Amino acid sequence: MPIETILKQRYSARAFLNKPVPQETLKHIFETVQLSPSNCNVQPWQACVVSGKTKHKLQHQFMELLMSGAKPNPDFNWTAQYSGVHRERQFGSANALYTELGIAREDKKARQIAMLRNWQFFDAPHAVFFTMDKYLDIMGAVDLGIYAQTLSLVLAQHGISNCMQGALGQFPDPVREALNLPEERGILFGMSFGFADDTNPVNKTRTDRELIDNAVSFFE
Numbered sequence: 001m002p003i004e005t006i007l008k009q010r011y012s013a014r015a016f017l018n019k020p021v022p023q024e025t026l027k028h029i030f031e032t033v034q035l036s037p038s039n040c041n042v043q044p045w046q047a048c049v050v051s052g053k054t055k056h057k058l059q060h061q062f063m064e065l066l067m068s069g070a071k072p073n074p075d076f077n078w079t080a081q082y083s084g085v086h087r088e089r090q091f092g093s094a095n096a097l098y099t100e101l102g103i104a105r106e107d108k109k110a111r112q113i114a115m116l117r118n119w120q121f122f123d124a125p126h127a128v129f130f131t132m133d134k135y136l137d138i139m140g141a142v143d144l145g146i147y148a149q150t151l152s153l154v155l156a157q158h159g160i161s162n163c164m165q166g167a168l169g170q171f172p173d174p175v176r177e178a179l180n181l182p183e184e185r186g187i188l189f190g191m192s193f194g195f196a197d198d199t200n201p202v203n204k205t206r207t208d209r210e211l212i213d214n215a216v217s218f219f220e
Helices: 003-009 023-033 052-067 084-101 108-123 134-157 172-178
Strands: 046-051 126-133 161-165 185-194
Touching (some): 003 134, 023 046, 023 134, 046 052, 052 108, 052 126, 052 172, 134 161, 134 185, 172 185
Antiparallel strands (some): 046 126, 126 185
């Protein structure tokens, strides 16, 4: 399938079938994604794929942590607050999602429950945490973004849907413990993935894109 077609058809899936991706397929996909470009070819990514018991353990630990009222303590800077047009686009994305779910703007409880689904991996059979050595900072984050986008496209080529999730980088401690990661390794963000449940209304959510005239400038 051409990349242009994949980009036009792709969306952030938030409901998945209980159907794991075969291990051989996973290995093939991640071997392909290893070809992603990076600054000076440093390849800083350390992708941690969780499935089965490990995924369920993390899901349980996340829920316990959230129910306790714990505050996010990300390894990297997630404190930036959107403003201006970026804030408007953030609101537009949330409105598209909650409208599809039939959740009113004033129904804060329902919105919180929907938000909690992030840490349940939207019931996807698999999730991947994108990690790197903390000292790499912004340069490593750029490379991880490239790697994650490449993974998203290759997954789609195999008919596998995904959802990028900054939320999965907000509570790194359970992940570090469950995966036995060294302290110097940071969890930047994550992605839930699997075969999408096309019957679930949440997967009908679509967001707009800015016009090219407002996003790109050409200089000769």
